[in-house]
Amino acid sequence: MSPPSAKAMVEVSGVTQRFGTTTALSDVSLTIASGEFVTLIGPSGCGKSTLLRLVADLLTPTEGTVHVAGKTARAAREAQDYGIAFQQAGLLEWRTVLRNVELPLELHGVGARERRARAEELLEVVGLADVADKRPSQLSGGMQQRVAIARALAAKPALLLMDEPFGALDEMTRERLQDELLSIRAREGTTVLLVTHSVSEAAYLSDRVVVMSPRPGRIAAVVDVDLPLRATGTPTDVRESPEFFAATTVVREALRAPARVASP
Numbered sequence: 678m679s680p681p682s683a684k685a686m687v688e689v690s691g692v693t694q695r696f697g698t699t700t701a702l703s704d705v706s707l708t709i710a711s712g713e714f715v716t717l718i719g720p721s722g723c724g725k726s727t728l729l730r731l732v733a734d735l736l737t738p739t740e741g742t743v744h745v746a747g748k749t750a751r752a753a754r755e756a757q758d759y760g761i762a763f764q765q766a767g768l769l770e771w772r773t774v775l776r777n778v779e780l781p782l783e784l785h786g787v788g789a790r791e792r793r794a795r796a797e798e799l800l801e802v803v804g805l806a807d808v809a810d811k812r813p814s815q816l817s818g819g820m821q822q823r824v825a826i827a828r829a830l831a832a833k834p835a836l837l838l839m840d841e842p843f844g845a846l847d848e849m850t851r852e853r854l855q856d857e858l859l860s861i862r863a864r865e866g867t868t869v870l871l872v873t874h875s876v877s878e879a880a881y882l883s884d885r886v887v888v889m890s891p892r893p894g895r896i897a898a899v900v901d902v903d904l905p906l907r908a909t910g911t912p913t914d915v916r917e918s919p920e921f922f923a924a925t926t927v928v929r930e931a932l933r934a935p936a937r938v939a940s941p
């Protein structure tokens with residue numbers, strides 16, 4: 678077995694995941710470079726969440742290996758090398774919204790004053806400053822998801838693992854948070870692995886879109902996305918650019934006939 682490579686943030690090698698008689702993933706290998714933004718897309722049940730959970734060490738692969746930041750997935754979890762925002766927000770009901778966002782900072786031993794300032798800043802970013810003192814159950818599903826996103830970002834992790842983080846949000850909030858995520862990523866050099874069902878979201882955010890096929894889940898195609906206007910244009914320029922439309926077309930086609938590696 679080859680050692681994990683130095684510059685890879687995530688290295689999944691020959692992973693098969695079985696649940697009883699169900700093979701959720703079959704021989705999946707994926708390397709994500711440090712600073713890369715990769716999305717997983719594919720039909721329901723193709724194993725996207727399973728792959729994310731393996732990287733997060735919430736599952737141990739039946740076969741194969743997973744390395745994160747040059748360590749085993751277990752060691753990376755223990756070192757809290759990544760932030761997680763999953764479909765179920767997973768907030769702690771006995772803590773206020775603010776104290777939920779502070780949690781990863783507490784675990785990293787950050788002092789109370791700095792913790793509070795950072796959590797307040799992030800609640801501002803996700804547009805929830807005014808509900809900082811509420812309990813999670815007093816918030817709508819979309820608001821809870823935004824708290825989970827703020828919490829995932831709190832400790833400025835080198836790696837963000839996100840499972841449909843924008844799923845329950847209205848279109849305007851979704852686009853605003855997508856842009857916020859891109860600017861945080863540009864600022865901090867964060868590596869992101871994100872699961873989505875949205876072709877346009879995948880094309881808009883990613884350096885690479887990994888298209889998965891169902892039963893058993895495999896990587897069917899990898900689409901490189903290059904949107905030159907990301908560097909110089911506004912979000913609207915990017916969303917209306919021919920390169921963006923070309924990328925969404927290639928991803929859509931790969932989803933329909935997933936059997937090749939493609940580039941727009």
Ligand SMILES: Nc1ncnc2c1ncn2[C@@H]1O[C@H](COP(=O)(O)OP(=O)(O)OP(=O)(O)O)[C@@H](O)[C@H]1O
Binds near residue numbers: 700701723
């Ligand atoms: N803990 C588990 N126990 C048994 N089967 C599981 C478990 N987790 C996932 N599966 C099965 O593995 C397969 C892949 O599930 P997974 O949730 O990874 O798919 P997905 O692509 O994320 O789906 P969706 O897009 O609907 O969220 C499915 O057949 C699912 O039923």
